[in-house]
Amino acid sequence: MKIAIFEDNQKFRESLEFLIVTSGDMELCGSFEDTNRLLQRIEALMPDVVLMDIHLPGKNGIDAVKEIKEHFPAINVCMQTVFEDDDKIFASLCNGASGYILKNTAPEKVLQAIREVAEGGSFFTPSVARRVLNNFQQQPHPGEFTQLTDREREILKFLVEGMSYKIIADKTFISYETVHSHIKKIYEKLHVNSKSEAVAKAIKRRLV
Amino acid sequence: MKIAIFEDNQKFRESLEFLIVTSGDMELCGSFEDTNRLLQRIEALMPDVVLMDIHLPGKNGIDAVKEIKEHFPAINVCMQTVFEDDDKIFASLCNGASGYILKNTAPEKVLQAIREVAEGGSFFTPSVARRVLNNFQQQPHPGEFTQLTDREREILKFLVEGMSYKIIADKTFISYETVHSHIKKIYEKLHVNSKSEAVAKAIKRRLV
DNA sequence: CCGGATATCCCCTGAATTGGTGATTGTTTC
DNA sequence: GAAACAATCACCAATTCAGGGGATATCCGG
Structure with missing residues (x-):
């Protein structure tokens, strides 16, 4: 299972890298701090799962998801960010992201999310899941x-x-x-x- | 944290009961095989979380969720069922369920789901999450x-x-x-x- | 410089919608 | 049994829409 990371914070990127390489069942095939030459990189590496930050130099993560899914629909993308506002969540999901986890997510949960996403499932941080859910239940005028x-x-x-x-x-x-x-x-x-x-x-x- | 169970299959109900009582942080406050006198039972027990099967004698679980949420909005309900069709999933969620897990979910995941739901988060089995997600991404005519x-x-x-x-x-x-x-x-x-x-x-x- | 796309404006006509004010017949509810 | 509601139908006036013509002006790419 090949994973690619897009994350501009060096510390955080390194800890993600460590998490992946020590996971046992995943292979880190690329790790970047910006979205330059996004499609070329993806095409060269062909990861199974992309971990994508939202706030990135170059193109932001939300637009990046869209591009990736347009050109490589089989690749599953999991957002990984500090943002928890509805706009960003829904924009990401509409653009084709399969998962959405916050940066304070426990390491084992991150691995779990990646595995779920790789298998075609989806994984949301509970608070994000709740927001998604609220979008369904939006009948505030019962x-x-x-x-x-x-x-x-x-x-x-x-x-x-x-x-x-x-x-x-x-x-x-x-x-x-x-x-x-x-x-x-x-x-x-x-x-x-x-x-x-x-x-x-x-x-x-x-x-x- | 008080949990109530509604589940008609005796074997399964007993294993859920066991799971709850051995969890350490949860208290089983009720366990029923049907939805008779639903509201009275809920009112008497005031659970924090209800585990609800869909296929039940008496009122089905989907309608039961609606009733519970109408009368006790603070109680969080987690569906727990074998059904994975969009209709049942969406009907449950629209009626106010906060979680949706399949019956083949691993025990520790069930406990995790209960804890998330109790804290106001949401938990979906990955395949269910995927279906919910698809509902967002339905722009088939780009x-x-x-x-x-x-x-x-x-x-x-x-x-x-x-x-x-x-x-x-x-x-x-x-x-x-x-x-x-x-x-x-x-x-x-x-x-x-x-x-x-x-x-x-x-x-x-x-x-x- | 020309064709195509976009944005702006105008006129006309028939059809559709909207908002009143009714009325009648059941059914349910108190 | 009266009151309340739902479903059905009617007439009328004012407004709005939909579709059909046009007409300029701008900008952009070849």
């Missing part, structure tokens, strides 16, 4: 959808699919005016006043 | 948005926020007709023909 009736929810779904009043009327075998009534009610309950707002709210609050 | 110009993307964002042509014109200091032009172009590029469709596509493909 009563906001439960107050929709079945019929209203049904019609809202059709709205999300981009249908017009007329089409919805046909689909549901009710009259155009009834669709109109339901939608008026939906707008009232969701505190919106257009289809696009309703659709946006429905998707963000997960009615999809 | 070229579909890059072809939007900066201006078009900007206006699309305003559409997502539910603004009318007129408001967008004011916000961007351009004329109503220019907004109209841009939106026509956006529709063309996204292959849609209404605000709501454009909004739906924008959000699903993550322009938010």
Whole structure:
């Protein structure tokens, strides 16, 4: 299992190197302090897993992940950083990172994360996992959808699919005016006043 | 740290019980094979963490999580099951579960998961973490948005926020007709023909 | 310097949406 | 049994959208 490291802090990089070489089952195939010639380096080394810091000279780690995954989708990248803000976490994950661990993670956990990531799994530091999770559970307005009736929810779904009043009327075998009534009610309950707002709210609050 | 178990398989339940009582830092405060009188039981025991199976007599574990979190938001629930399908995972997490581990998880990992969950973190089995992650990375049509110009993307964002042509014109200091032009172009590029469709596509493909 | 892409603006027309104010029929709830 | 709600339908007026024409101006690359 070949590992490459990108980390600008020398002390930290060296301790990671030590961790890898003494792990028994991993081979350190490269260790860099910047993202210069990123793709050439990756292509030459072909690591199985890349440990990537976020704050790096040259291109930052988040953009680096994107490039790596675009050109070498099979390589799994694990972020390894001090940053714990949602922006950086989500940007990294959206760009294709498979893991996200903080720098205060215990050494054995780091190795564990690398192994999981190498096998196609994912590993998050618990606090990061929690943030990811919160992104799922983002229904901070719990009563906001439960107050929709079945019929209203049904019609809202059709709205999300981009249908017009007329089409919805046909689909549901009710009259155009009834669709109109339901939608008026939906707008009232969701505190919106257009289809696009309703659709946006429905998707963000997960009615999809 | 008080732990309650809901698990219908007797063998498995007993091994969990053993695991908890021999852990050193946890106290087993309840162990049940069904979800009958769920809330009364929880209220009487007030566990810190609930280990919840999905397939249970009475109410299933997914609905049980919802009830627990609704009435006792401070209690953290960790799912513990053989199911690994997206539906069950996402339903559980959306209902408020803080962890999701498979039944083949090593005992020490189970304890680790409980401890993380108790501290407000989250723990996923790597394969589950991977599925959660995939939910983030679902931009299967990469070229579909890059072809939007900066201006078009900007206006699309305003559409997502539910603004009318007129408001967008004011916000961007351009004329109503220019907004109209841009939106026509956006529709063309996204292959849609209404605000709501454009909004739906924008959000699903993550322009938010 | 020309073609293409982008951004800006204008007009028109028909269709769709939005927001009122109703009404009727059930069902559930107190 | 009244009150509350859900689902159904109707009419009307004002506004907004969508799609179809155009027209400039700028910038960029060949």
